[in-house]
Amino acid sequence: GENVGLHLPTLSVQEGDNSIINCAYSNSASDYFIWYKQESGKGPQFIIDIRSNMDKRQGQRVTVLLNKTVKHLSLQIAATQPGDSAVYFCAENPSRRALTFGSGTRLQVQP
Amino acid sequence: SQTIHQWPATLVQPVGSPLSLECTVEGTSNPNLYWYRQAAGRGLQLLFYSVGIGQISSEVPQNLSASRPQDRQFILSSKKLLLSDSGFYLCAWSVVTTGNTIYFGEGSWLTVV
Numbered sequence: 001g002e003n004v005g006l007h008l009p010t011l012s013v014q015e016g017d018n019s020i021i022n023c024a025y026s027n028s029a030s031d032y033f034i035w036y037k038q039e040s041g042k043g044p045q046f047i048i049d050i051r052s053n054m055d056k057r058q059g060q061r062v063t064v065l066l067n068k069t070v071k072h073l074s075l076q077i078a079a080t081q082p083g084d085s086a087v088y089f090c091a092e093n094p095s096r097r098a099l100t101f102g103s104g105t106r107l108q109v110q111p
Numbered sequence: 112s113q114t115i116h117q118w119p120a121t122l123v124q125p126v127g128s129p130l131s132l133e134c135t136v137e138g139t140s141n142p143n144l145y146w147y148r149q150a151a152g153r154g155l156q157l158l159f160y161s162v163g164i165g166q167i168s169s170e171v172p173q174n175l176s177a178s179r180p181q182d183r184q185f186i187l188s189s190k191k192l193l194l195s196d197s198g199f200y201l202c203a204w205s206v207v208t209t210g211n212t213i214y215f216g217e218g219s220w221l222t223v224v
Contacts, residue, residue, distance in 0.1 A: 034212060043201050043215035044155070089154065093211045098145055098170075103154040 012108040019077040021105045023090035026071060030092035034099065035064055035075045038087045047075070047088075077107075085109045113138035117202040117216040124223055130175075130189040132219050134202030137183065142204040144185040145213060146177055149199040161185060197223045 013019045025033070031052040036044035050057045050064045050073075057064050063076040073090050087106050091099040117134040124130060136142050146158040157170045159177035167177050174193060178186045185202055202216040 032211060036215075041218075041220075043203075043218045046212060046214060049212060091213075098143075098157050098160045099211065099213050100157075101155040 009103070010106045010108065012110060013080050014110050015080060015082060017080055019075075019080045019084070019107060019109075021075045021077075021088050021090075021107065023073040023075075023102055024071060025073060025090070025092050025102075027092060027094040027100075028071070030094045032093045033064070033066060033073050034091045035062075035073075036089045036091060036101075037084075038089065038104070040086075044089060080107075080109050082109045082111060113204070113214070115202060115204055115214060115216040117200075117219055119219060120217065121220045122222070124192050124221065126194055126223055127191045130187070130192050130196070130221070132187040132200055132202075132221075134185045134187075134216060135183055136185075136204045139183070139204070139206060141182060142206060143211075144179060144183075145203040145205070146185065146187045147201040147203060147215075149201060149218075151198070155201065159187070192221075192223045194223050197221055 034049040035047040037047050038044040048059045048062050048064050050066050052068060055066050061078045065074045075088060077084055085108055087104045089101050089104045091101045093099050114137045144161045147155045148158050149155050158175060159167055159169055161167050161179045164179055164182055175189050198221060200219045200221060203213045205211050205213045
């Protein structure tokens with residue numbers, strides 16, 4: 001079936017470097033995408049979202065890029081900090097009923 | 112501002128025992144409500160969602176059930192727990208007009224022994 005998936009299960013970066021987390025989606029009906037951050041033992045937290053009529057959206061230190069042609073979503077984190085260490089999920093809403101989540105990527109920031 | 116509370120935060124239950132997890136949302140009216148489950152080190156699986164009082168949609172057939180007795184209250188239940196029910200249960204809410212961004216509670220860790 002159609003699903004949202006991630007290319008890399010674990011990403012390790014040095015503090016201060018930029019991080020890029022990738023996500024592939026396959027449901028062309030999705031028109032809204034979200035990135036969540038989940039710290040250990042906590043619920044996922046909203047980071048940034050993007051609608052399908054956009055290809056880029058920036059927040060504070062984060063940027064989401066959407067490539068509808070290849071059904072690819074990425075999250076860029078600038079100047080990665082130890083507090084950014086977490087699992088990151090992308091999510092899509094193919095039906096406006098509920099979000100479908102990918103399997104997650106663990107970001108490890110080395111001091 | 113909106114807040115979501117779920118409890119208990121942690122529980123250990125024997126196989127065959129009942130389950131009741133409760134979730135309440137404050138600061139909004141008529142939210143969509145959700146129960147997700149997350150197995151250790153895995154993604155989030157949608158279990159139930161509700162668009163209104165008494166309206167429950169089940170995504171995965173299993174021995175769990177959900178109820179929404181009040182507008183901002185969502186309950187996850189089971190009559191007899193299985194070992195496979197162990198996991199991290201997350202309640203969440205959304206408002207459709209905002210694009211269906213889902214906001215999560217802090218979660219409940221369930222260990223069935």
